[in-house]
Amino acid sequence: MTLPLTPSQTVGPFLSVGLTWTDGPNVVPSGSEGAIRITGQVFDGAGNPAPDAMIETWQADPDGGFVHPDDPRESAKSSFRGFGRCATDDEGVFTIVTLKPGPLPTGDGRLEAPHIDVSIFARGLLDRVVTRIYFPDEVALNATDPLLTSLSEEARSTLIAVQERATFRFDIRLQGERETAFFEL
Amino acid sequence: MPDRLTVPHYSPTKGVHPPLLSPEYGSTRLRAPSQPMTLLPQRLTEITGPLLGEGRVGPLDHDLTRQHAGEPLGQRIIVAGRVLDEDGRAIPNTLVEVWQPNAAGRYAHVWDQHPAPLDPNFTGVGRCLTDAEGHYRFITIHPGAYPWKNHLNAWRPSHIHFSLFGRSFIQRLVTQMYFPGDPLFGQDPIYNAIPDPSVRQRLVCRWSLELTEPDWALGYVWDIVLRGSTGTPWEPQERP
Numbered sequence: 001m002t003l004p005l006t007p008s009q010t011v012g013p014f015l016s017v018g019l020t021w022t023d024g025p026n027v028v029p030s031g032s033e034g035a036i037r038i039t040g041q042v043f044d045g046a047g048n049p050a051p052d053a054m055i056e057t058w059q060a061d062p063d064g065g066f067v068h069p070d071d072p073r074e075s076a077k078s079s080f081r082g083f084g085r086c087a088t089d090d091e092g093v094f095t096i097v098t099l100k101p102g103p104l105p106t107g108d109g110r111l112e113a114p115h116i117d118v119s120i121f122a123r124g125l126l127d128r129v130v131t132r133i134y135f136p137d138e139v140a141l142n143a144t145d146p147l148l149t150s151l152s153e154e155a156r157s158t159l160i161a162v163q164e165r166a167t168f169r170f171d172i173r174l175q176g177e178r179e180t181a182f183f184e185l
Numbered sequence: 186m187p188d189r190l191t192v193p194h195y196s197p198t199k200g201v202h203p204p205l206l207s208p209e210y211g212s213t214r215l216r217a218p219s220q221p222m223t224l225l226p227q228r229l230t231e232i233t234g235p236l237l238g239e240g241r242v243g244p245l246d247h248d249l250t251r252q253h254a255g256e257p258l259g260q261r262i263i264v265a266g267r268v269l270d271e272d273g274r275a276i277p278n279t280l281v282e283v284w285q286p287n288a289a290g291r292y293a294h295v296w297d298q299h300p301a302p303l304d305p306n307f308t309g310v311g312r313c314l315t316d317a318e319g320h321y322r323f324i325t326i327h328p329g330a331y332p333w334k335n336h337l338n339a340w341r342p343s344h345i346h347f348s349l350f351g352r353s354f355i356q357r358l359v360t361q362m363y364f365p366g367d368p369l370f371g372q373d374p375i376y377n378a379i380p381d382p383s384v385r386q387r388l389v390c391r392w393s394l395e396l397t398e399p400d401w402a403l404g405y406v407w408d409i410v411l412r413g414s415t416g417t418p419w420e421p422q423e424r425p
Contacts, residue, residue, distance in 0.1 A: 018284025124212030
Protein backbone atom coordinates (compact mmCIF):
# COMPACT_ATOMS: atom_id res chain seq x y z
CA MET A 1 0.00 0.00 0.00
CA THR A 2 1.25 3.46 -0.82
CA LEU A 3 -0.61 6.42 0.61
CA PRO A 4 -0.11 9.91 -0.84
CA LEU A 5 2.46 11.94 1.11
CA THR A 6 1.10 15.14 2.69
CA PRO A 7 2.87 18.24 1.32
CA SER A 8 4.44 20.96 3.46
CA GLN A 9 3.25 24.57 3.86
CA THR A 10 4.87 27.56 5.55
CA VAL A 11 4.52 28.13 9.30
CA GLY A 12 3.61 31.74 8.45
CA PRO A 13 4.43 34.81 10.55
CA PHE A 14 2.45 33.74 13.61
CA LEU A 15 4.21 30.47 14.39
CA SER A 16 5.03 31.63 17.92
CA VAL A 17 1.32 31.37 18.78
CA GLY A 18 1.39 27.62 18.37
CA LEU A 19 4.90 26.26 18.42
CA THR A 20 6.82 27.86 21.26
CA TRP A 21 7.30 26.26 24.66
CA THR A 22 8.62 28.07 27.72
CA ASP A 23 11.20 25.30 28.19
CA GLY A 24 11.79 24.91 24.44
CA PRO A 25 15.31 26.37 24.39
CA ASN A 26 16.36 24.23 27.38
CA VAL A 27 17.41 20.83 26.11
CA VAL A 28 18.92 20.74 29.60
CA PRO A 29 18.19 23.19 32.46
CA SER A 30 20.44 26.27 32.46
CA GLY A 31 23.33 25.69 34.83
CA SER A 32 23.43 21.91 34.30
CA GLU A 33 26.88 20.38 34.50
CA GLY A 34 28.51 20.55 31.09
CA ALA A 35 25.80 22.82 29.63
CA ILE A 36 26.73 24.81 26.53
CA ARG A 37 24.85 27.65 24.84
CA ILE A 38 24.36 27.71 21.11
CA THR A 39 23.28 31.09 19.85
CA GLY A 40 23.02 32.76 16.49
CA GLN A 41 21.04 35.00 14.19
CA VAL A 42 18.91 34.07 11.20
CA PHE A 43 19.40 36.39 8.20
CA ASP A 44 17.56 36.72 4.89
CA GLY A 45 19.13 37.31 1.48
CA ALA A 46 19.28 41.09 2.05
CA GLY A 47 21.22 40.57 5.29
CA ASN A 48 18.23 41.50 7.45
CA PRO A 49 17.52 39.47 10.58
CA ALA A 50 14.42 37.24 10.50
CA PRO A 51 12.36 38.01 13.62
CA ASP A 52 9.64 35.47 12.76
CA ALA A 53 11.65 32.26 12.42
CA MET A 54 12.07 29.24 14.69
CA ILE A 55 14.83 26.70 14.90
CA GLU A 56 14.55 23.16 16.21
CA THR A 57 17.52 21.02 17.20
CA TRP A 58 17.92 17.26 17.53
CA GLN A 59 21.07 15.52 18.73
CA ALA A 60 22.70 12.63 20.58
CA ASP A 61 23.77 12.88 24.21
CA PRO A 62 27.46 13.30 25.18
CA ASP A 63 27.98 9.53 24.89
CA GLY A 64 26.36 9.36 21.45
CA GLY A 65 23.08 7.95 22.80
CA PHE A 66 19.47 8.50 21.75
CA VAL A 67 16.23 7.59 23.52
CA HIS A 68 14.67 5.94 20.49
CA PRO A 69 13.52 2.44 19.47
CA ASP A 70 15.07 2.74 15.98
CA ASP A 71 18.58 3.17 17.39
CA PRO A 72 19.96 -0.34 16.74
CA ARG A 73 22.73 -0.18 19.36
CA GLU A 74 21.89 -2.09 22.49
CA SER A 75 24.53 -0.25 24.48
CA ALA A 76 23.30 3.25 23.63
CA LYS A 77 20.54 4.19 26.03
CA SER A 78 19.90 7.63 27.38
CA SER A 79 17.37 9.78 29.23
CA PHE A 80 18.48 12.92 27.39
CA ARG A 81 15.66 14.98 25.77
CA GLY A 82 17.85 15.81 22.78
CA PHE A 83 15.31 18.24 21.34
CA GLY A 84 15.31 22.03 21.48
CA ARG A 85 13.18 24.71 19.87
CA CYS A 86 13.52 28.47 19.99
CA ALA A 87 11.69 31.20 18.09
CA THR A 88 13.89 34.11 17.00
CA ASP A 89 13.51 37.46 18.76
CA ASP A 90 13.18 40.93 17.21
CA GLU A 91 16.86 40.78 16.15
CA GLY A 92 16.53 37.30 14.66
CA VAL A 93 18.45 35.76 17.58
CA PHE A 94 17.90 32.25 18.93
CA THR A 95 19.58 30.46 21.85
CA ILE A 96 19.59 26.80 22.88
CA VAL A 97 21.05 25.41 26.12
CA THR A 98 22.23 21.83 25.68
CA LEU A 99 25.05 19.34 26.15
CA LYS A 100 27.66 18.74 23.51
CA PRO A 101 26.81 15.54 21.60
CA GLY A 102 29.24 12.64 21.22
CA PRO A 103 30.47 11.14 17.94
CA LEU A 104 28.30 8.53 16.21
CA PRO A 105 28.94 5.35 14.23
CA THR A 106 27.68 5.42 10.64
CA GLY A 107 26.62 1.77 10.47
CA ASP A 108 29.19 1.05 7.76
CA GLY A 109 32.39 1.29 9.78
CA ARG A 110 33.01 5.03 9.90
CA LEU A 111 32.47 7.77 12.48
CA GLU A 112 30.47 10.98 12.34
CA ALA A 113 31.91 13.98 14.19
CA PRO A 114 29.69 15.44 16.96
CA HIS A 115 26.85 17.38 15.32
CA ILE A 116 23.36 18.73 15.91
CA ASP A 117 20.65 18.53 13.24
CA VAL A 118 18.77 21.82 12.81
CA SER A 119 15.42 22.60 11.16
CA ILE A 120 14.60 26.22 10.33
CA PHE A 121 10.98 27.29 9.94
CA ALA A 122 9.83 30.80 8.96
CA ARG A 123 7.39 32.91 7.03
CA GLY A 124 8.57 32.59 3.44
CA LEU A 125 9.88 29.04 3.89
CA LEU A 126 7.35 26.74 2.23
CA ASP A 127 9.14 23.78 3.78
CA ARG A 128 11.61 23.68 6.67
CA VAL A 129 15.26 23.91 5.67
CA VAL A 130 17.75 21.61 7.36
CA THR A 131 21.38 22.09 8.31
CA ARG A 132 23.90 20.75 10.84
CA ILE A 133 25.97 22.39 13.55
CA TYR A 134 29.53 21.04 13.98
CA PHE A 135 32.04 22.02 16.67
CA PRO A 136 35.33 23.87 16.12
CA ASP A 137 37.15 21.97 18.89
CA GLU A 138 36.67 18.62 17.08
CA VAL A 139 39.39 19.16 14.50
CA ALA A 140 40.37 15.50 14.11
CA LEU A 141 36.85 14.08 13.85
CA ASN A 142 35.67 16.94 11.62
CA ALA A 143 38.55 16.16 9.25
CA THR A 144 37.21 12.64 8.65
CA ASP A 145 33.46 13.28 9.00
CA PRO A 146 31.79 11.71 5.94
CA LEU A 147 29.41 14.62 5.39
CA LEU A 148 31.86 17.49 6.01
CA THR A 149 34.48 15.93 3.76
CA SER A 150 31.93 15.65 0.93
CA LEU A 151 31.40 19.44 0.87
CA SER A 152 33.35 22.34 -0.59
CA GLU A 153 35.55 24.30 1.83
CA GLU A 154 33.13 27.23 1.53
CA ALA A 155 30.07 25.13 2.40
CA ARG A 156 31.91 23.31 5.19
CA SER A 157 32.92 26.58 6.86
CA THR A 158 29.25 27.61 7.26
CA LEU A 159 28.56 24.52 9.39
CA ILE A 160 31.24 24.91 12.05
CA ALA A 161 30.19 27.01 15.04
CA VAL A 162 32.51 29.65 16.49
CA GLN A 163 33.43 29.10 20.13
CA GLU A 164 33.47 31.86 22.73
CA ARG A 165 34.09 30.04 26.06
CA ALA A 166 30.95 27.93 26.83
CA THR A 167 28.98 29.58 23.99
CA PHE A 168 28.98 28.45 20.39
CA ARG A 169 27.93 30.99 17.79
CA PHE A 170 26.07 29.64 14.75
CA ASP A 171 24.54 32.18 12.38
CA ILE A 172 22.16 30.99 9.68
CA ARG A 173 22.15 32.81 6.34
CA LEU A 174 19.15 31.67 4.34
CA GLN A 175 20.32 33.14 1.04
CA GLY A 176 23.15 35.02 -0.66
CA GLU A 177 26.67 35.74 0.52
CA ARG A 178 28.05 33.01 2.84
CA GLU A 179 24.72 31.17 2.52
CA THR A 180 24.52 28.34 5.04
CA ALA A 181 24.88 24.86 3.56
CA PHE A 182 21.42 23.30 3.69
CA PHE A 183 20.61 19.66 3.02
CA GLU A 184 17.96 17.83 1.16
CA LEU A 185 16.26 15.18 3.26
CA MET B 186 22.14 -10.06 19.73
CA PRO B 187 20.36 -10.88 16.42
CA ASP B 188 22.59 -11.84 13.49
CA ARG B 189 21.49 -9.00 11.30
CA LEU B 190 20.41 -5.57 12.54
CA THR B 191 18.37 -3.21 10.40
CA VAL B 192 17.48 0.45 10.63
CA PRO B 193 14.76 2.33 8.73
CA HIS B 194 15.55 3.99 5.44
CA TYR B 195 12.94 6.58 4.45
CA SER B 196 11.65 6.92 0.91
CA PRO B 197 12.28 10.13 -1.05
CA THR B 198 9.65 12.91 -1.15
CA LYS B 199 9.40 12.84 -4.98
CA GLY B 200 8.75 16.55 -5.44
CA VAL B 201 5.63 16.61 -3.27
CA HIS B 202 6.67 19.66 -1.24
CA PRO B 203 6.34 23.14 -2.78
CA PRO B 204 9.52 24.65 -4.30
CA LEU B 205 11.21 26.92 -1.75
CA LEU B 206 11.46 29.70 -4.32
CA SER B 207 7.87 30.40 -5.32
CA PRO B 208 8.03 34.08 -6.36
CA GLU B 209 4.24 34.60 -6.36
CA TYR B 210 4.56 34.19 -2.59
CA GLY B 211 6.69 37.30 -2.10
CA SER B 212 8.32 36.28 1.19
CA THR B 213 10.13 33.38 -0.52
CA ARG B 214 12.20 35.74 -2.69
CA LEU B 215 14.68 36.73 0.01
CA ARG B 216 14.37 33.62 2.15
CA ALA B 217 14.59 30.63 -0.19
CA PRO B 218 18.16 29.25 -0.23
CA SER B 219 19.78 29.65 -3.66
CA GLN B 220 22.48 26.99 -3.59
CA PRO B 221 21.86 23.38 -4.66
CA MET B 222 21.40 21.10 -1.64
CA THR B 223 23.42 17.97 -0.91
CA LEU B 224 21.35 14.94 0.09
CA LEU B 225 21.75 14.34 3.85
CA PRO B 226 22.58 10.66 4.39
CA GLN B 227 20.11 8.94 6.71
CA ARG B 228 22.19 8.13 9.78
CA LEU B 229 21.42 7.84 13.49
CA THR B 230 20.53 11.50 14.04
CA GLU B 231 18.11 11.48 11.11
CA ILE B 232 16.36 8.13 11.72
CA THR B 233 15.72 8.98 15.38
CA GLY B 234 13.76 11.97 16.62
CA PRO B 235 12.05 13.46 19.63
CA LEU B 236 9.31 11.24 21.10
CA LEU B 237 7.41 13.86 23.01
CA GLY B 238 5.13 12.25 25.55
CA GLU B 239 2.22 12.83 27.80
CA GLY B 240 3.85 15.56 29.87
CA ARG B 241 3.43 17.97 26.95
CA VAL B 242 -0.35 17.75 26.66
CA GLY B 243 -2.91 19.01 29.19
CA PRO B 244 -6.42 17.51 29.51
CA LEU B 245 -8.13 20.37 27.58
CA ASP B 246 -5.39 21.06 25.06
CA HIS B 247 -7.32 19.27 22.29
CA ASP B 248 -10.43 21.42 22.86
CA LEU B 249 -9.83 24.99 21.70
CA THR B 250 -13.36 25.97 22.77
CA ARG B 251 -12.81 25.24 26.48
CA GLN B 252 -9.58 27.05 27.26
CA HIS B 253 -11.21 30.21 28.69
CA ALA B 254 -14.08 31.25 31.00
CA GLY B 255 -16.61 31.45 28.15
CA GLU B 256 -17.10 29.86 24.75
CA PRO B 257 -15.54 31.43 21.67
CA LEU B 258 -17.81 32.82 18.96
CA GLY B 259 -18.03 31.05 15.62
CA GLN B 260 -19.04 27.77 14.03
CA ARG B 261 -18.03 24.90 16.32
CA ILE B 262 -16.23 22.13 14.42
CA ILE B 263 -14.55 18.81 15.09
CA VAL B 264 -11.39 18.08 13.10
CA ALA B 265 -10.19 14.49 13.30
CA GLY B 266 -8.19 11.95 11.35
CA ARG B 267 -5.19 9.68 11.46
CA VAL B 268 -1.45 10.17 11.24
CA LEU B 269 -0.04 7.44 9.01
CA ASP B 270 3.06 6.74 6.98
CA GLU B 271 3.12 6.08 3.23
CA ASP B 272 2.99 2.35 3.88
CA GLY B 273 -0.29 2.77 5.73
CA ARG B 274 1.20 2.18 9.18
CA ALA B 275 -0.39 4.22 11.95
CA ILE B 276 1.94 6.54 13.89
CA PRO B 277 0.86 6.17 17.53
CA ASN B 278 1.58 8.47 20.48
CA THR B 279 2.94 11.27 18.34
CA LEU B 280 2.49 14.94 19.20
CA VAL B 281 0.15 16.98 16.95
CA GLU B 282 0.19 20.75 17.42
CA VAL B 283 -2.29 23.17 15.81
CA TRP B 284 -2.76 26.93 15.71
CA GLN B 285 -5.24 29.17 13.91
CA PRO B 286 -6.98 32.57 13.89
CA ASN B 287 -10.39 33.12 15.47
CA ALA B 288 -13.74 33.14 13.64
CA ALA B 289 -13.11 36.73 12.54
CA GLY B 290 -9.78 35.80 10.97
CA ARG B 291 -7.55 37.35 13.64
CA TYR B 292 -4.64 35.63 15.37
CA ALA B 293 -3.97 36.19 19.07
CA HIS B 294 -0.54 37.55 18.10
CA VAL B 295 0.76 41.05 18.69
CA TRP B 296 1.76 41.42 15.00
CA ASP B 297 -1.76 40.74 13.73
CA GLN B 298 -3.32 44.21 13.96
CA HIS B 299 -5.80 44.07 11.08
CA PRO B 300 -9.24 45.50 11.91
CA ALA B 301 -11.05 42.37 13.05
CA PRO B 302 -11.99 41.70 16.68
CA LEU B 303 -10.03 39.53 19.07
CA ASP B 304 -12.09 36.95 20.94
CA PRO B 305 -11.29 36.89 24.68
CA ASN B 306 -12.41 33.27 24.76
CA PHE B 307 -10.15 32.02 21.99
CA THR B 308 -6.37 31.64 21.85
CA GLY B 309 -6.31 29.32 18.86
CA VAL B 310 -3.70 26.81 20.07
CA GLY B 311 -4.19 23.07 20.52
CA ARG B 312 -2.17 19.91 20.98
CA CYS B 313 -2.82 16.23 21.39
CA LEU B 314 -1.13 12.85 21.11
CA THR B 315 -2.34 10.30 18.57
CA ASP B 316 -3.81 7.11 20.04
CA ALA B 317 -2.56 3.58 19.38
CA GLU B 318 -4.14 3.61 15.88
CA GLY B 319 -2.80 7.05 15.00
CA HIS B 320 -6.08 8.91 15.59
CA TYR B 321 -6.12 12.57 16.58
CA ARG B 322 -9.15 14.76 17.34
CA PHE B 323 -9.58 18.50 17.97
CA ILE B 324 -12.63 20.59 18.83
CA THR B 325 -12.37 24.18 17.66
CA ILE B 326 -14.22 26.89 15.72
CA HIS B 327 -14.07 27.43 11.98
CA PRO B 328 -11.14 29.80 11.36
CA GLY B 329 -11.92 32.99 9.44
CA ALA B 330 -10.18 34.12 6.28
CA TYR B 331 -7.88 37.12 6.66
CA PRO B 332 -6.19 39.74 4.50
CA TRP B 333 -2.42 39.91 4.05
CA LYS B 334 0.02 42.09 2.18
CA ASN B 335 1.34 39.68 -0.44
CA HIS B 336 -0.48 41.42 -3.32
CA LEU B 337 -3.36 43.86 -3.71
CA ASN B 338 -6.49 42.56 -1.97
CA ALA B 339 -4.84 39.27 -0.98
CA TRP B 340 -6.77 36.98 1.38
CA ARG B 341 -5.70 33.68 2.91
CA PRO B 342 -8.24 30.86 2.58
CA SER B 343 -9.45 29.52 5.95
CA HIS B 344 -6.84 27.14 7.32
CA ILE B 345 -5.49 25.48 10.46
CA HIS B 346 -1.72 25.11 10.90
CA PHE B 347 -0.60 21.56 11.79
CA SER B 348 2.77 20.47 13.19
CA LEU B 349 3.72 16.77 13.18
CA PHE B 350 6.77 15.00 14.57
CA GLY B 351 6.24 11.41 13.44
CA ARG B 352 8.89 9.07 14.81
CA SER B 353 12.04 10.52 13.27
CA PHE B 354 13.76 13.79 12.39
CA ILE B 355 13.09 12.89 8.75
CA GLN B 356 9.32 12.64 9.22
CA ARG B 357 8.91 16.11 10.77
CA LEU B 358 6.24 18.09 8.90
CA VAL B 359 4.57 21.47 9.35
CA THR B 360 1.68 22.20 7.02
CA GLN B 361 -1.79 23.75 6.74
CA MET B 362 -5.22 22.13 6.48
CA TYR B 363 -7.83 23.84 4.29
CA PHE B 364 -11.60 23.50 3.99
CA PRO B 365 -13.48 22.10 0.98
CA GLY B 366 -14.77 24.45 -1.71
CA ASP B 367 -13.04 27.59 -0.46
CA PRO B 368 -13.52 30.35 -3.09
CA LEU B 369 -10.17 31.92 -2.10
CA PHE B 370 -7.98 29.04 -3.33
CA GLY B 371 -7.51 30.50 -6.81
CA GLN B 372 -5.70 33.64 -5.60
CA ASP B 373 -3.63 32.10 -2.80
CA PRO B 374 0.07 31.75 -3.69
CA ILE B 375 0.85 29.57 -0.65
CA TYR B 376 -1.70 26.88 -1.52
CA ASN B 377 -0.82 27.16 -5.22
CA ALA B 378 2.92 26.90 -4.55
CA ILE B 379 2.32 23.14 -4.69
CA PRO B 380 2.50 22.73 -8.46
CA ASP B 381 0.31 19.62 -8.87
CA PRO B 382 -3.41 20.28 -8.19
CA SER B 383 -3.95 16.69 -7.04
CA VAL B 384 -1.16 17.09 -4.47
CA ARG B 385 -2.61 20.42 -3.27
CA GLN B 386 -5.94 18.70 -2.78
CA ARG B 387 -4.33 16.49 -0.11
CA LEU B 388 -4.39 19.53 2.20
CA VAL B 389 -8.17 19.91 1.96
CA CYS B 390 -10.24 18.16 4.61
CA ARG B 391 -13.57 16.44 3.93
CA TRP B 392 -16.87 17.21 5.61
CA SER B 393 -18.17 14.09 7.31
CA LEU B 394 -21.73 13.33 8.31
CA GLU B 395 -20.43 10.52 10.55
CA LEU B 396 -18.17 12.89 12.46
CA THR B 397 -20.79 15.66 12.65
CA GLU B 398 -22.57 15.63 16.01
CA PRO B 399 -26.33 16.38 15.99
CA ASP B 400 -27.29 19.79 17.42
CA TRP B 401 -23.66 20.46 18.34
CA ALA B 402 -20.79 20.59 15.79
CA LEU B 403 -19.81 20.00 12.15
CA GLY B 404 -17.22 17.28 11.60
CA TYR B 405 -14.26 17.34 9.20
CA VAL B 406 -11.88 14.48 8.47
CA TRP B 407 -8.26 14.94 7.46
CA ASP B 408 -5.60 12.22 7.39
CA ILE B 409 -1.92 13.15 7.40
CA VAL B 410 0.64 10.95 5.65
CA LEU B 411 4.34 11.10 6.61
CA ARG B 412 7.27 9.44 4.82
CA GLY B 413 7.38 5.65 4.76
CA SER B 414 10.45 3.49 5.29
CA THR B 415 11.99 0.10 4.63
CA GLY B 416 14.64 -1.73 6.65
CA THR B 417 18.27 -1.43 5.63
CA PRO B 418 21.21 -3.36 7.17
CA TRP B 419 23.15 -1.91 10.10
CA GLU B 420 26.67 -3.11 10.82
CA PRO B 421 27.46 -2.93 14.55
CA GLN B 422 30.63 -1.00 15.44
CA GLU B 423 32.64 -0.55 18.60
CA ARG B 424 31.32 2.54 20.38
CA PRO B 425 33.57 5.52 19.82
